[in-house]
Amino acid sequence: MxxxxxxxxxxxxxxxxxxxxxxxxxxxxxxxxxxxxxxxxxxxxxxxxxxxxxxxxxxxxxxxxxxxxxxxxxxxxxxxxxxxxxxxxxxxxxxxxxxxxxxxxxxxxxxxxxxxxxxxxxxxxxxxxxxxxxxxxPTQALLDAFSIRESLGDLKDKKIAIIGDILHSRVALSNIYCLQKLGAKVTVCGPPTLLPKYIGSLGVEVSNNLQETLEWCDCANMLRIQLERQEDKYFPSLREYSLQYGVTMPMLQNLKKEIILMHPGPINRGVEITSEVADSDQSIILNQxxxxxxxxxxxxxxxxxxxxx
Amino acid sequence: MKRIILEYPQVDLILTRICHQLVEDHGDFSQTAILALQPKGILLGKAIIQKLEMLFGIHATYGELDTTFHRDDFRRSDKLLIPNEVNIDFEIENKRIILVDDVLYTGRSIRAALDAVNDYGRPASIELVTLINRKYKREVPIQPDYIGENIDSRTDDYVKVEWNNNQCKVWIITDNTK
The missing domain is CATH 3.40.50.1370 (Aspartate/ornithine carbamoyltransferase)
Known part of the structure; x- marks a missing residue:
């Protein structure tokens, strides 16, 4: 080529x-x-x-x-x-x-x-x-996959979770296409209101359970809650969202393996991930x-x- | 038509001679680094490094330079120029740099290399070693400092340097249809 x-x-x-x-x-x-x-x-x-x-x-x-x-x-x-x-x-x-x-x-x-x-x-x-x-x-998906490859090696059969606002995210769709083309396994995770209805037809696993998804994956790509694209209410409050779908340091520490964390930015600190997670050694946000x-x-x-x- | 113009042990003698010349000018190589040009200068660069060690016990600083991003035929060539790896793990600043490439022809690769070296710092000096110096087709005013062999060739000839287990053969391939 x-x-x-x-x-x-x-x-x-x-x-x-x-x-x-x-x-x-x-x-x-x-x-x-x-x-x-x-x-x-x-x-x-x-x-x-x-x-x-x-x-x-x-x-x-x-x-x-x-x-x-x-x-x-x-x-x-x-x-x-x-x-x-x-x-x-x-x-x-x-x-x-x-x-x-x-x-x-x-x-x-x-x-x-x-x-x-x-x-x-x-x-x-x-x-x-x-x-x-x-x-x-597309360029975000390519830089995400490139960053994962740098940390985890060849993407074939690697387990990648895309977590958060999938419905409003162009990053999610491009990431799914890119990771699948490179042979990775993809799970999308978020509240049912923020998952597109037919997302499963892209060949990804769909989950509403953050804990299970984190236990499964090698890498979690945390997407931003796109409040600017949300005319309707998709969840009761940011506080409730972060309680159910926000990643915290104790959650990472309780996993059986060390996973890497990504975020395409800008981060809503304390919503998708806590500051402690964003600034931890497991985060590759600045590498991205x-x-x-x-x-x-x-x-x-x-x-x-x-x-x- | 394809004919051999140099082969082992002639090339070995040439490398020995070049290494003697280099040591005469650069002493113990403490201020000098050898930079081989990607992709075809690498094997010659490594052969010189081995020879310096074998003959004089000198462990010269060695790196590999790629000139792709400085070439003047980007967007003008009929194929995309794909870059190669750069391996320079030492400071270029104030070093005496010896560029190594297998064939010097138009001189444009070396012009690109001179620009590329400067991206890593300001060397004290830059010299050039080439195994084959093809005369008569220089397009920029660049001349080698250390020459393996000068050859006269037609502009549509192709000079091929072939390495096999550290042994080198040089072919000249002439297109008789022209």
């Missing part, structure tokens, strides 16, 4: 296991790069990348921007809150206007699931999905952040360098 199978990264469902392994192999090289005295390489010095964010983002946007700058790309940032989108401009018009300024790649976050697929049919530039509504967040830059550098590099891309 010497190049990616697609010219875009729209979702994990569109890429192959070989693609994922190529991204991981390249990310290992970039991890070396970002840990040396000069953290920058000139590979994308003739490439212009637009970060187009129709939805708020802090860490994904910073991570992409850092990855782009460390590859020497020129970067333009666009966010819908201070743009002509507010004046009624359509998605294609907005992006075509940006592309008319000779942009080679578009990193986009959009609230509508499938916005990236739609765009890929209308423009020539490489498109990278930085999150589309509750659908996919570091790996995020390396994974995004790898994706940008592989897409930009793909012949005839």
């Amino acid at each position: 010497s190049q990616l199978s697609s010219k875009h990264l729209l979702g994990i469902s569109d890429i192959t296991e070989d693609d994922i392994n190529l991204i991981f192999k390249t990310a290992e090289n970039f991890k070396q790069v970002i840990n040396r005295p000069i953290k920058k390489v000139p590979s994308l010095r003739d490439t212009t990348i637009a970060n187009v964010f129709f939805e708020n983002s802090t860490r994904t946007k910073i991570s992409f921007e850092l990855a782009e700058k460390r590859l020497s790309a020129d970067v333009v940032n666009f966010s819908s809150s201070n743009s002509s989108v507010k004046k009624g401009e359509t998605l294609i018009d907005t992006v075509n206007n940006i592309l008319a300024m000779k942009v080679d790649m578009v990193v986009m976050r959009h609230p509508v699931p499938g916005a990236h697929q739609f765009l890929s049919r209308h423009i020539d530039a490489n498109i990278i999905n930085a999150g589309d509504g509750t659908h996919e967040h 952040v570091e790996n995020g830059v390396a994974i995004r550098m790898a994706i940008l590099y592989l897409l930009a360098g793909k012949p005839n891309s």
Whole structure:
């Protein structure tokens, strides 16, 4: 496998296991790069990348921007809150206007699931999905799987639990696709109101029991309660949620084996996990952040360098 | 057409000569490090390290450098450039660096290597060892300091360095159809 199978990264469902392994192999090289005295390489010095964010983002946007700058790309940032989108401009018009300024790649976050697929049919530039509504967040899934692999080795037959707000999470869906492509076993766990009705059809185990799930897994990926996407009440109170689905240090200490804990951020400390857990040796949350830059550098590099891309 | 231009023990004699030249210039190698270029310079680099140890008892500092991210044909090549591993577990700063590669031809790989080395610090000096110096096709002003063999070849010839259990053969492959 010497190049990616697609010219875009729209979702994990569109890429192959070989693609994922190529991204991981390249990310290992970039991890070396970002840990040396000069953290920058000139590979994308003739490439212009637009970060187009129709939805708020802090860490994904910073991570992409850092990855782009460390590859020497020129970067333009666009966010819908201070743009002509507010004046009624359509998605294609907005992006075509940006592309008319000779942009080679578009990193986009959009609230509508499938916005990236739609765009890929209308423009020539490489498109990278930085999150589309509750659908996919492929770069997060890749950095999560890469981080698990760093801690636990090959993912084949590893037991990974995804715990929390599965219903509103694009991270959950991309993680399920990615982990399954790498041969891991996945259980999703959360209150019945926050588990999509047909999630079992993706081939994952479904549980409402946190204790049992923690006892089963090698790694628990704790998802954030997305209060901003919850118009209805899905659980009585945050306190009750944290009592039933929050991970605490005594719970981890009582398990028969040591598991690793992840969180895509931002953490609601004291809700999904306690501060003690977040800051413990079993947590690889900050490794995820570091790996995020390396994974995004790898994706940008592989897409930009793909012949005839 | 394919013909051998160098083989064991000729290559062994060449390596012995290069090691003597290196020791003449670098003494006990206390301020010097050898950096072999990925992927094809690695076996030559290791052979030089072994020879230095065997002949002079010198344990030279050794690392492996990848130049992929500094190449000037990214997005211009007909295939994707996949990076190789970098192994440098010593400080480059103020070291005398000896780059090692098997064939010097256009000089572009070495140009990329000069940039790549600087990402790890500012060395005191950089020199170049090459087993085969193909003349007449240099595209940048770069010359080797230590040369195994100078060869004259057509631009469409291919020079292949083949290693087998530390023994090396060099082939020149000519496309007679052109």
